[in-house]
Amino acid sequence: MSESEHRMIEILRILDEQDRPIGSKLIADELKNKGFNLGERAVRYHMQILDEKGYTERIGYAGRQITRQGREKLEKGLLYDQVDFINSKFEEMIYLSDFNYMTQTGNVVVNTSTIYNEESINIIEMIVESGLSVSPYVNINRIKNSDEIEVTTLCGTTIDGILLNEGIPSQPLYGGILKIEDFQPIKFTELISYRKTSLTPLDVFSTPQYTSVIDVVTKGKGSIPANFRVIPGAGKEKTIDILHKLDKIGIGGVIGISNESEDLLGLPVPNGMVGIAIVGGITPFCAIKELGEEIDIKIAEELKDFKSLSPITASITPVLKAPTVPKQTKLPLLLSKSWNLIQQVDFDVEKRKGDIIANVSYVKKEDLDESLKIMGETYNNNPKYINPYYKLLNHPTDNDKVGIATICSLTIDGLLINNGIMCNPVYSGLLELTEPPTFIELISYTGTTIDPHKIFISKNMTSISKDGIGKILASFKEIPYISRDYAVHLLDILKNTGFSIYKIGKPREVTYNAKAENYNFGIVAGGGLNTIGAIREHGIPIEVKSIETLVPFEEMDRL
Structure with a gap:
């Protein structure tokens, strides 16, 4: 830029x-x-x-x-700038919040969401009473001559601001999903880093596919959104004292605090640091979504005077126990899990033989013919952007389902590396097919536990098979400029084979709204889940899986 x-x-x-x-x-x-x-x-x-x-x-x-x-x-x-803006926005909010917990005056960071049903307020109150919120302090604004109700709740970023004002640098690292069993926090099961993403992490997980807040409140088992941050170990004692004082005035939501350099809920804590897990400020809103009610959630959008908020309930009985479970296995990030598969790719572009990385998604056998028809139509309507290869596989346990394997774009990284060219998967994104095409969302591979393409599909953000301007799945990769000529040669062969190679960039070039580091160039490739996303768009239930296994390319069929 x-x-x-x-x-x-x-x-x-x-x-x-x-x-x-x-x-x-x-x-x-x-x-x-x-x-x-x-x-x-x-x-x-x-x-x-x-x-x-x-x-x-x-x-x-x-x-x-x-x-x-x-x-x-x-x-x-300018999405290549936006992926840095999300983190900087939270840093800005942390700096600007000036709440004094001793006098209970000043500005706090809030989430303001819109609901459309008066009954939803009762759900918010129930979740707040269970302790699964940052604070009972809310602002309810009923819009005149409308069925809209704006509900403002306290964001956990407020606590980071309070700690900073007390000289303790709190660094938000991840937003994610926390597993609960018997009312006890067990471990984080999904994560997205606050860095290098165009989507706010907890916004990604604010769907019933990921959360079960009501089950946690009523049954003690399920998943809730939560944030993870670290502070210097030297500030732990002072932080605990501040958190106790905040709890007395109605600001809390702390799930657990680690010892110095000790893992917390399956997440590694750097040497000399202390980890803190805090319930997501949007948790009450997620409960509303789980009931199928319409809601528009906005996260950490603004600052409000604390005095503009008031308690929605006078009684809070926390349902969660302290996280005293044994040390959990560390949660691996997506790219860490993928490198072994990438290294095993041995596809020969000249012979068109060898193993590729496959996504494997599952449909009921009764829906298979219709699913293949949709895949074929999607490819025929836009062969430039859709990979035509697939393979049917048996389901490992369910005879009523069949797997549809498609080529994962990480195959490209594996092929180039196997030919002596370093290729780094940088972003998974949503590409809008304007002229020229433009990435409208990007999430870094290095900061997430889940394939972002699955996120875009689950949040109904694609329009792969619909009329109008399409929104398809694509990825952005970086290759050192020194190897550009040979890389272009191999990529051209791949493209002629039917692989979805959309664009080969130049050094320092903004390629479809994504930008490679200096001395590298970027390539944009199609996502392997595009035909799977098209099936879901047609209302056919499909279990979307990605980066699952290796499959011989020569055994694949073509649409």
Whole structure:
């Protein structure tokens, strides 16, 4: 991104944060706070460009405001910048929160979500009473002449801000899913890092596919969203004292605190650090989703004066026990689990023989013919973007189901490495088929335990087989520039074979909205779950699996 582009995206962010038009002086002041030394005259120049592009508009003498088109540009137009913005947004909120727990005054970080059913408030109250929330302090705003109800709850980021103000640097690392058995926290089962993602981690897991909050409250068994952060070991005693004081005034949600350098709930804690797990601030909202109620969840979107919130209940009886279970096996991240498969790829591009990495998803046998028909139609409608290869496999335990194996894009990394070319899987993403195509979501392979493509499918974010602009699964990989000529030769053969190779970038080039590191170039390849996602879009129940096994390429059929 050029410096000018960076300035303009920051201007759009400043305008997006305002609820009124603002002038160039205020924009210049805000830019200075963000590290950009830009005077009013320069701001006006950049604003003129943004006006011409339709991203902003002048409102009389009041100043300018962002347009709908500008918000779309901000959300997805510079995604290679956005993957760093999520983490920086939380760092900004931590810094700006100034809540004084002694006087109970100041700003706290909040999640504000919209519900559409008055009964949902009772669900929120039930979850808060169980202790599965950061705080009972909420704000309920019933929108006039509408069935919308805005519910504001405290975000766990508030606790990070409080600790920072007390001189304790708290570093949020992961948002994830925590397994509960007999009311006792057992271990994290899924994780996404706060770094290198365009989606807020807990937003990813805010679906009934991942959470069972109500079961935890009523039965003591299930899964809840939770966050994991670390602090220096030297600050543990002071932190515990602060957390006790916060608990007395109604700010809590702490699930567990590790000893120095000791794993917590299956997560490694670096040497000299202490791990802290805190319940996700969106947990009450996840319970509403589990009941099938409509809700629009927004995470850590803004700061609010603590005095604008009030307790939704006066009685809290925590249901969770302390996490005193034996030490858990460490939870491996996705790429760590995948490297062994990548290394075993021995596909020969010239002979078109050898093992490839396969995704294996399962459907009922009665749905198989219709599933294959959908896969065929999806490929025929867009052969440029869809891989045509598949293989049917038996289900390991269920005779009523059959597996559909498709080629995983990590096969490409394995093939290149097997030919002496280092290839690093960097991002798994959602690609919008505009002209040129554009990544609109990216999640780093190195910071997640789950294939992001499964996430995009589960959250109904794809439109692989539907009319209009398609949104398909794709990945972004990095290759050292020194090996570019040979890599291009092999990739061209793969593409002619039917593998989905969309774009081979150049050094320092923004490739479909993703960017390789210096001295590397990027390649964009199609996801192996695109035909599987198309099946799901047609309403056929399918158990989506990815990066499952090795399959001989010569045994695969073609659509």
